[in-house]
Amino acid sequence: MGQLRKFCAKAAKTAAVAAVSAGLWTLNAQAEDVLRVAMTMSDIPTTNGQPNGGAEGHRFAGITIFDSLIAWDLTSVDRPSPLVGGLAESWSTNPDDRRVWTFNLRKGVKFHDGSDWNAQAAIWNFDKILKKDAPQYDERQAGQSYGVLNGVESYRAVDDHTLEVVTKSPDALFPYGLTVIFFASPAHWDAVGADWDAFSADPSGTGPWKVKDVVARERLELLPNPDYWDAARRPKLDRLVLLPIPDASARTAALLSGQVDWIEAPAPDSVERIAESGFTVTKGPYPHVWPWMLNTTEESPLHDVRVRQALNLGVDRAGIVELVGGLGYPAVGAVGPESPWFGNPEFDIRYDPDAARALMAEAGYSTENPAELDVIISASGSGQMLPLPMNEYIQQTLSEVGFKVNFEVLEWNALRARRNAGAKADENKGVDGINSSWVTTDPFFGFILMLDSGFAAPNGINFGHVNDPVIDELSEQIGVTFDPAEQDKLMAKLHARFVDQAYWLFVVHDANPRAMAANVKGFVSAQSWLQDLATVSLD
Incomplete structure (x- = not known):
């Protein structure tokens, strides 16, 4: 087990560095409503529009910064999360040809850079994953799409706010796959030099949060999008800071010492102490x-x-x-x-x-x-x-x-x-x-x-x-x-x-556990891998 111990020691060292970085936010958190969240990841998820890191990447760098055509309803603790409209208000399949899907796109939505969301932007984003000869094609993002678009035969803009997608065969499960396809701003990609690395440093989506700063292995700092299309999901915080602290004990220590306000997956042997110290511990079923x-x-x-x-x-x-x-x-x-x-x-x-x-x-x-x-x-x-x-x-x-x-x-x-x-x-x-x-x-x-x-x-x-x-x-x-x-x-x-x-x-x-300071309010522990931080506030 020497390899395990060696790797664990390396992870703990990384966690300690991240915990120190978390401490840099202590004074700022007192000056304004800043929520500091310790993730289990060892690095910041990619911010190009298709985050890596699995569901945690989607939780913190997917649904925060970007939107998908179809999303998960994260408003209830009492039932598994159902599908709801995202950048598509509604969708349907042709009963005479189940391969044909029509998406009625949400009107009036803007990317963070001020450009319009429309069917042309949707097609541009499909191309970045599917069309290898497109200038915006990105193999890394294609690799993070889980192959959910592999069954797509064609797609076209019927008009500015109607997208038609034809699958190679009837696919009743197609809407589920679209929950992991996020949409980036074509205009902003052009503005930063048509370069995905430059875009990742200064991304533009349609989500409830805008990116202020990305520092690899240290922090992802987000600010509210006051013009977000869904009023119920307009953030109530002044700032959201996401910190990679992969070691459970280091995350727990950061919470107990006031360096962070929220931790994913607390150390199990510390849960009782966390609760007795006045923090909130949430848990519940999820898929x-x-x-x-x-x-x-x-x-x-x-x-x-x-x-x-x-x-x-x-x-x-x-x-x-x-x-x-x-x-x-x-x-x-x-x-x-x-x-x-x-x-x-x-x-x-x-x-x-x-x-x-x-x-x-x-x-x-x-x-x-x-x-x-x-x-x-x-x-x-x-x-x-x-x-x-x-x-x-x-x-x-x-x-x-x-x-x-x-x-x-x-x-x-x-x-x-x-x-x-x-x-x-x-x-x-x-x-x-x-x-x-x-x-x-x-x-x-x-x-x-x-x-x-x-x-x-x-x-x-x-x-x-x-x-x-x-x-x-x-x-x-x-x-x-x-x-x-x-x-x-x-x-x-x-x-x-x-x-x-x-x-x-x-x-x-x-059991989907996380722990947070007593002044963290408004969190709904949805029966989902994703959780919505836009509803959270600080007392």
Whole structure:
């Protein structure tokens, strides 16, 4: 475990530097309403319009600065977040040709530089991701689009405020994918020299916050957009400062010492102390799973379903939940039994070392002749909870049922790049799994993108190259089923197959914890990976 300790020490050093930077804002925070937020990331998310860093990047540099055509309603704690209009007031698909989508764009919206949002701007942004010969095409942004536009055949402006998009085949899930496509100002890109690096240093979107300053590995400073089109989301703060502090203990110390006002993912062993010190701790359900995504190719021992099931039977989830201070829930699939998508899997995910050893014996392994697995993990990251101690605990319990697990520890964005490359990529040769938290918000993002063989990396994020005709057939049916109730039934069948074949190691669901100063008001802990800081104020 020397590599783990070395990486952890490096992360702690980075966190300490960030915490010192956070201290620079103490006096400013007293002079005006400044909210200082400590992120789990080790760097600032990219600000070019397609943020990196996963959901945390979208949370802090996506929906703050930019808007998408379709967004998530983040106004309720009592229900999963539904889709709502963003830069598109409404959308529809032609009942006679389900490939054709019409988006009625919101009128009167301005980019931060004062230029107009319209259908031409929408097309320009589609081109930056899809059209490789366009001057504004950016491979980095295309890589952060998760392939959600790969099914688009064509797009055109019907008029200034009507956009038509034609997909290659009927796609009932297309609106979900559009929640991760953000829109940057074409006029501002031209004004800064038609250069995405220059744009990133001084970005222009349509979102509720404008960028004041970007300092790599130190801070992202945002100011309110007083002219934001949605009056309910016009910020109530004078300033928002986002600070990368990847170490949970360093984040907690920064909160307790008054260097920051808000922290993502507090250290579990400090939650009681945080609450007793007068801070607010929020938590609740959201569509999250903390898995190992498994290499199912013939090159890995995990090609054998018996080994994958033994892996799931060899993990003490109750122990993991205790390790994270109760800030999680045991996972018996990608979603819980309360979900309409859970279905009726035959494989019962539980901690059963004897059953795990029996399956390993059938597959030719034992504690004396273990299956050796090389797994990529991170030290921190969006939704990653406490990956180092959690994975160390899993490593120990799996050693007792016939596995020898080795870890390669990477920075979060480096891990995401390896995940997106897939198990067959040269850089992942010999890798059997990757610990990457995942979102289960919708059928496409949560499941099809990860399981359908057509989305095997790098065409999607099917890291393990799952190639299952049953999954593929269900994915196809779901994609052309526009009735939500019927779609739920198909999703239940797909999830049951996912569990029965144990294509992932399902460990826990995060409790979405964060902590903040008592004077932070107006926060709604939505059942989403995204959270809206525009509603927050300071007393």
